[in-house]
Amino acid sequence: MRWGAMRCLYGSGWSVRLKALAVDWLIWTYLPAAALYYFRGAIAGLPYGRWLYGASIPVGLLMAILLQALGTSVGERVAGLVSEVPADTVGFALRRPWYRTQVGLTVALVCLITLVLGWRITQINLYNVFTRADRMANMTDRLLRPYWPALGALVEKMIETIFLALMATVIAIPIAILVSFFAARNLMHRVTAPYGTLAVGFVFAVGGAWLASRLVDWALAPLAATAIDVVLVRGVSKPLLMLVGLVAGAILGGRTMRHLIESGRHGATHGAVVLVTAVLGAMAAYVLSSFVAMVGYAASWAIFVRELSPWPYVVLAVGAVAGTGVGWRKSAGDSFPLGQVVYTVVRFILNATRSIEPFVWALVFVTWFRLGPFPGMVALMVHSIASLGKLYSEQIESIESGPLEAVRATGANELQTVVYAVVPQIVPPFIAFTIYRWDINVRMSTIIGLVGGGGIGQLLFQYQNLGQWRSVSVAVILIVAVVMTLDYLSARVRERII
Amino acid sequence: MLEIRHLTKVYEGGVRALEDVSLTVDEGEFLVVIGLSGSGKSTLMRCINRLVEPTGGQVLYRGIDVTAASPEELRRIRRRIAMVFQHFNLVRRSTVLTNVLSGRLGYVNPWASLLHRFPPQEVQRAMQNLERVGIAEKAYARADTLSGGQQQRVGIARALMQEPELILADEPVSALDPATSHGVLRHLEAINRDDGITVICNLHFLDLARRYGTRIVALKEGRLIFDGKPAEVDRGWFREIYGQEAEEVGVS
Numbered sequence: 001m002r003w004g005a006m007r008c009l010y011g012s013g014w015s016v017r018l019k020a021l022a023v024d025w026l027i028w029t030y031l032p033a034a035a036l037y038y039f040r041g042a043i044a045g046l047p048y049g050r051w052l053y054g055a056s057i058p059v060g061l062l063m064a065i066l067l068q069a070l071g072t073s074v075g076e077r078v079a080g081l082v083s084e085v086p087a088d089t090v091g092f093a094l095r096r097p098w099y100r101t102q103v104g105l106t107v108a109l110v111c112l113i114t115l116v117l118g119w120r121i122t123q124i125n126l127y128n129v130f131t132r133a134d135r136m137a138n139m140t141d142r143l144l145r146p147y148w149p150a151l152g153a154l155v156e157k158m159i160e161t162i163f164l165a166l167m168a169t170v171i172a173i174p175i176a177i178l179v180s181f182f183a184a185r186n187l188m189h190r191v192t193a194p195y196g197t198l199a200v201g202f203v204f205a206v207g208g209a210w211l212a213s214r215l216v217d218w219a220l221a222p223l224a225a226t227a228i229d230v231v232l233v234r235g236v237s238k239p240l241l242m243l244v245g246l247v248a249g250a251i252l253g254g255r256t257m258r259h260l261i262e263s264g265r266h267g268a269t270h271g272a273v274v275l276v277t278a279v280l281g282a283m284a285a286y287v288l289s290s291f292v293a294m295v296g297y298a299a300s301w302a303i304f305v306r307e308l309s310p311w312p313y314v315v316l317a318v319g320a321v322a323g324t325g326v327g328w329r330k331s332a333g334d335s336f337p338l339g340q341v342v343y344t345v346v347r348f349i350l351n352a353t354r355s356i357e358p359f360v361w362a363l364v365f366v367t368w369f370r371l372g373p374f375p376g377m378v379a380l381m382v383h384s385i386a387s388l389g390k391l392y393s394e395q396i397e398s399i400e401s402g403p404l405e406a407v408r409a410t411g412a413n414e415l416q417t418v419v420y421a422v423v424p425q426i427v428p429p430f431i432a433f434t435i436y437r438w439d440i441n442v443r444m445s446t447i448i449g450l451v452g453g454g455g456i457g458q459l460l461f462q463y464q465n466l467g468q469w470r471s472v473s474v475a476v477i478l479i480v481a482v483v484m485t486l487d488y489l490s491a492r493v494r495e496r497i498i
Numbered sequence: 499m500l501e502i503r504h505l506t507k508v509y510e511g512g513v514r515a516l517e518d519v520s521l522t523v524d525e526g527e528f529l530v531v532i533g534l535s536g537s538g539k540s541t542l543m544r545c546i547n548r549l550v551e552p553t554g555g556q557v558l559y560r561g562i563d564v565t566a567a568s569p570e571e572l573r574r575i576r577r578r579i580a581m582v583f584q585h586f587n588l589v590r591r592s593t594v595l596t597n598v599l600s601g602r603l604g605y606v607n608p609w610a611s612l613l614h615r616f617p618p619q620e621v622q623r624a625m626q627n628l629e630r631v632g633i634a635e636k637a638y639a640r641a642d643t644l645s646g647g648q649q650q651r652v653g654i655a656r657a658l659m660q661e662p663e664l665i666l667a668d669e670p671v672s673a674l675d676p677a678t679s680h681g682v683l684r685h686l687e688a689i690n691r692d693d694g695i696t697v698i699c700n701l702h703f704l705d706l707a708r709r710y711g712t713r714i715v716a717l718k719e720g721r722l723i724f725d726g727k728p729a730e731v732d733r734g735w736f737r738e739i740y741g742q743e744a745e746e747v748g749v750s
Contacts, residue, residue, distance in 0.1 A: 215653075364561070402583065408549065410604050412573075415610060416612065420589065425590070
């Protein structure tokens with residue numbers, strides 16, 4: 001009988017031992033905590049109820065140590081320290097059936113407790129299922145007698161629904177394709193840029209955007225500020241020109257810097273880098289502290305400065321110093337992993353956007369634009385871009401690298417390599433994913449009307465609210481018929497193309 | 499023409515693929531590199547056109563330092579060096595013609611090429627190269643419908659499109675049967691002899707090396723251990739390069 005996990009921690013392979021201990025501890029903290037949670041009603045009434053849950057943690061640790069000492073711990077088996085097969089068996093070693101192994105039994109116990117707890121938490125109530133069936137009689141009767149005259153209004157809404165999904169998908173596709181290249185690790189990780197070029201390019205870009213914004217304002221100054229067309233022109237041209245200014249500034253700054261670096265003016269270039277990183281550091285500090293002030297104390301930077309001065313300036317100074325520290329150690333020519341940063345940022349934005357269902361997006365857009373199919377379409381579009389972007393980029397990451405290497409070896413530039421080696425390999429999966437997304441959007445668009453997103457959902461929920469089950473029935477039949485047809489057609493299209 | 503000075507490559511994780519390899523290649527040679535799998539042959543090939551970044555040392559191509567070249571310069575160097583791969587590395591879903599034309603990407607107008615528009619003389623040249631390797635009739639077939647030998651010939655046609663001064667062939671026949679291997683190597687031999695293009699070729703089988711090479715170089719565990727004429731690789735050297743247990747297998 002071996003004694004104590006503690007002693008073994010000092011033996012060889014301590015990280016493996018630690019992993020084994022962690023697994024056991026986790027399991028034996030979860031089990032009592034879950035068991036306690038089953039009785040959460042009663043525990044909430046007790047004076048120190050919450051502490052009981054916390055007590056599972058030391059209990060778990062004790063159990064873990066005890067079981068490891070007795071040699072019957074799951075963690076050890078998971079970490080590979082103990083094997084269920086006796087060491088002296090040669091050749092075929094029959095595995096013991098799961099119910100006779102430690103891991104099997106423990107997993108079964110965990111599953112059982114989790115299921116029981118789940119039953120309680122989701123309030124499964126079979127009594128209601130069987131005894132309240134008679135309340136359905138009225139509704140069921142009406143659902144089974146569709147009121148066909150309602151079809152007229154419904155068909156128009158159905159057409160709106162189909163186009164909602166179509167427009168959302170079609171507009172999302174090119175944007176998602178563009179975004180997906182920036183979220184593909186194998187393409188992005190090769191992209192680097194020198195610190196100097198980035199620093200100065202950034203400054204010039206911001207300057208360019210600001211200049212462009214001023215330009216638009218100056219050009220439109222003499223015109224009436226509230227006339228519809230002026231608002232539209234300003235609204236469209238300002239962001240566009242700012243983008244142009246941004247890009248032009250970046251290119252100009254980058255070229256200038258590259259010229260300076262190549263002509264060997266190390267002092268100037270290094271100085272530029274340090275200055276920019278100092279300013280960026282201060283800006284980052286400002287943004288971070290504003291965020292903290294806002295979230296933690298419901299204050300803004302202005303209040304922060306007024307109430308707590310001189311601390312805010314200290315924060316800015318710290319940021320500037322940190323920035324300088326980063327900038328000092330790098331010379332202007334050192335390469336910054338721009339691609340990796342872009343990849344991480346884009347991936348994060350895509351994941352966050354995907355986590356928010358179109359329903360929620362629709363709520364946002366309905367407030368911004370007005371009720372109707374437009375916000376619904378934009379909501380579906382935004383979610384589709386994120387989802388398609390992720391799917392496309394995963395495809396790009398899984399292409400064969402051989403043809404990529406071959407095209408690169410002929411002296412092709414990055415863009416040519418992408419067009420000739422990447423694109424042909426990803427076309428079939430792209431089409432498959434697009435059709436998949438189209439299916440989802442069609443189904444989503446039938447219900448996005450609930451939050452004001454237009455389409456047949458609006459009518460459906462309206463009928464439901466008024467208790468007009470016979471019309472609901474017609475709507476549901478129509479939805480099912482259309483969705484099933486579209487599903488079938490898209491499956492056939494997919495077959496033909498792949 | 500090509501000078502490799504003290505080339506070293508250490509992969510992440512500490513694997514020392516190349517250890518201080520120095521080598522000079524003259525114009526018009528058919529240099530064969532032999533050695534066990536994992537001895538660094540592929541790494542050496544890929545360091546020459548910097549598909550793999552060397553950890554140390556220099557590669558000088560016609561006096562230009564490849565290892566220190568900027569991305570622009572590197573592309574200009576790469577288009578003069580063609581490469582043929584073990585697994586053919588064709589774009590499967592594209593046609594044979596598109597695959598061959600992609601060899602010319604370093605020379606044509608980049609914007610036109612993005613729209614798959616090549617000048618007619620390039621398309622002519624592509625068809626001529628396909629005829630030279632004997633598969634002109636497959637020009638519009640999808641690349642993955644071809645057999646191994648045919649795909650490798652497409653690879654050679656693609657290499658010829660670059661009008662290269664040097665061809666790097668990384669185990670071009672390892673995935674092919676003996677008869678097809680001879681066919682492919684005969685094409686390379688003809689290109690070397692008739693066009694004067696230098697060829698550096700990795701091979702597994704010694705009698706292929708003896709039959710086609712004008713000079714043999716052997717790698718063992720990343721180091722260059724033999725540099726000489728094919729006839730000089732006798733039994734002793736064979737054991738040295740491939741290990742004491744090795745037996746010579748013929749493909750003739």
